[in-house]
Amino acid sequence: MPSAVIMAGGRGERFWPRSRIKMPKQFLSLVGGKTMLQLAVDRIEGLVGPADTYIVAGAEFREIILNQVPELPEDNIIIEPSGRDTAAAVGLAATVLGRKNPREVVAVLPADHYVRDVSRFREVLAGAAAAAEGGEEIVTLGIAPERPETGYGYICRGEECGVFAGVSAHRAVRFVEKPDYERALEYLAGGNYLWNSGIFVFRADLVDRLIKKHAPLLAEGLRKIGESLGTARYRETLEEVYSGLPRISFDYAVMERADNVLVIPCDFGWDDLGSWTALERYAARDEKGNVLEGEGVLLDAADTYVYSPGKKVAVVGVERLIIVDAGDCLLVCRKDRAGDLKQVVQALREKGYDDVL
């Protein structure tokens, strides 16, 4: 059985105004009744117990996490003093878990993913853990593309190199950044390109070695933090060192440079719920493609997503809009601009409207 590290440090700005600095999307119920974090914990049930489940997040989310996942041991919250991207967060988790057992198999799982077929997900994750057990390879899950998505990175898979607990793993040939539409179409047609899910499984000692090799600055910081682990000066050292760690993604720092990466092609139905347009895929639409989460009338509206609990809406003659009412805030956004919500949050910040961020 591996340990699981659930990455809950995201800011969720592209889900503003529902997602806020003090309550980012991973702590909200976006699909169904449970929060994204609770769904992430449920997803590994039977595979990883609470004692082996860790959650990486900012200190300000400690209470929220313990409320949402009451079975989690308090010490299993790994505090990230500030957001320094995923290489630092994964490195910190690997350092903490590796100190207990260097040969610990660790599954890194983003908190804000949606998985349709959870039992298939568990089978695949068990296979990935088995593949990572030898400590020679870092294993990642690659999602068979369902559409020509330009919002994700892709992984090109090579030859099959083994079957682990019934799950077939391939050599990862290369990682590619978000493609343009033409290329995304080619990837979809070709069959060898998989969406980079951001789910990694590895032995702690392997990642320690890879970070030392490919990201020496990060490794140096993690070494200092690791030495303070279990001592009275851990918190202070962490605070001091972490904010100086390079702000870089784990993909970029490690995955793309490592030559011993396996990818497991997956088809359990996956989504990263990255923005409002992603969420819409899981809601009931009317015959004109509208989603109305709330009450009201849609008159000659098409392909429009409305979220307005507790308030009546009337939408007339519009197409391809996202309309979100969050009590003290209102968003009206053209759908193809949904990815620009970080800019919106920035603009609101510049105007001094911090109370609604």
Next chain:
Amino acid sequence: MPSAVIMAGGRGERFWPRSRIKMPKQFLSLVGGKTMLQLAVDRIEGLVGPADTYIVAGAEFREIILNQVPELPEDNIIIEPSGRDTAAAVGLAATVLGRKNPREVVAVLPADHYVRDVSRFREVLAGAAAAAEGGEEIVTLGIAPERPETGYGYICRGEECGVFAGVSAHRAVRFVEKPDYERALEYLAGGNYLWNSGIFVFRADLVDRLIKKHAPLLAEGLRKIGESLGTARYRETLEEVYSGLPRISFDYAVMERADNVLVIPCDFGWDDLGSWTALERYAARDEKGNVLEGEGVLLDAADTYVYSPGKKVAVVGVERLIIVDAGDCLLVCRKDRAGDLKQVVQALREKGYDDVL
């Protein structure tokens, strides 16, 4: 000095969701601090005193009217038991005022108009009253068009037939319904067509005669109501008879059929504030033509009107929208559909959302 009858019986559905059944637009502050009704009363100050000012409205608005116009004698509210369009309302007012003095000059003034140059308005109204004094002609104000408006009726003016208190009056040749755009352009270029303002000035006995001549059914009902005036059975008679009066406009029932109509060409800056797009003409716009009545950010938005007091908005990448947040309701409407809000109100009613109508 004439008497004034301010018509405050409108339902204001095209200003939903700010305007509601229980608080229609004439009782709201839409431009500046005062309500439309208060502006209508202010507009005749110095010309018509409170004792000679009458307000026609439904019984449910009695309290609102007395609150907004505290100087108004209570008995000067002429209760319209139900909405039966303007012929019935004007006829009722003429009946009430004519009973006191058949030769009373009456100015009928809609409560929901906006006038830029109020002192010029007063001069014109005084001229209209002088022209109406003889009791031979019904006088209407025609507004020199400022744009090829397709939402108004027009009046074609003929030869000048007199100057009254310094104000020149013309024979009204004909009334025309709302034109299409091509025709509206012609009217604008031609110079003889004026917007039908819905402002009429007449002697009570003349209108009584004209209604008898052109609208005998209406006249018969008004006769019954008139006979009960000042008796204990007035309220009962009114309730009983009024709901059976023909539902027809004063323009259609009388003005278009009368051959003794004068029109006074006016250029005091007039608007009927008929819908959200009209209101926008009186608000400050940014360089992209947006109006933001509230706080927030407009990112790549153009020609968009936002009303959202007390709530932060973000509007991204949209054009030509009307966005109105009214606390318990939200409207997002393409601008060229602003005239269809009656349909929206109807659709909300059919869904049983009467609490927000």
